[in-house]
Amino acid sequence: MRTLLSLFPLFCLLFCSGRNKQVCIYEKSDFVLIDTTYTTELPREARTAPAGYPIYYFGPVKDTIAIGKQFLRGRTPIPQWPKVLPATRNYSVNKLQILVDTSITTDLPTEYAAEDGSFNNAAAQHYNARLVTLRNICDSIVWIGRSFDIIFMRLECRNRQGEWVAVQQRMEGCGTGQPSIYLRPGEIIIAKSSRLQGSFTTDCRLVFGRDDRIVYSNTFREAINETLLNGVQTD
DSSP states (O other): OHHHHTTOSEEEEEEESSSEEEEEEEEOSSSEEEEEEEOOOOOOOTTOOOOOOBEEEEEOOOSEEEEOSOOOTTTSOOOOOOSSOOOBOOOOTTTEEEEEEEEEEEEEEEOOBOTTSOBOGGGOEEEEEEEEEEEEOSSSOEEEEESSBOTTEEEEEEOTTSOEEEOSOOOOOOOTTOOEEEEOTTOEEEEEEEOOOOSEEEEEEEEEEETTEEEEBOOEEEEEOGGGGGOOOOO
């Protein structure tokens, strides 16, 4: 399977289902990623940097990983973990690695469950997004949070003085009905990050963790609204 797909490092199969749906296949460094998306021209509102990094996959690295629908309560089975699971919450660059892939543009839908628990895909808004990979590079189990989002992650951007400014507050996950997410050694999370719009192009990075136990992603360029650099209060 991997050999066959490696002949096509990037291609999209286009379908018509009310809007343009595409199945894109990407050759990553150690796996093939299949991403089902919808074409969109919608960037996020220029004056906001909404928090939220929804998870589309977590688990071991396999030859082929298919994503498409974000993990949500009512759609995704809650992972079952032992009642006692030794896991670290002491985040550092020796334990986790974050990669924002700037070579791929995907979509991030806003989806909400109806009262009957169903999801109306036709009503979803689709926004431009980037793929984010969070990888456990240590020999311990790492606790990521209690949510189907990466809740301890936020965006920082560099201002004209060269200083890094937090433009998002971290989410604080609600524990009710939300799953705990753990990464075993070598496992990954694939999530999505909203792309912003604006006239000021600057360096950006993602930050994961709490207090002084933090990990930074690679630096990437993004066009943002400069008013975001007024910053937000962080804990």
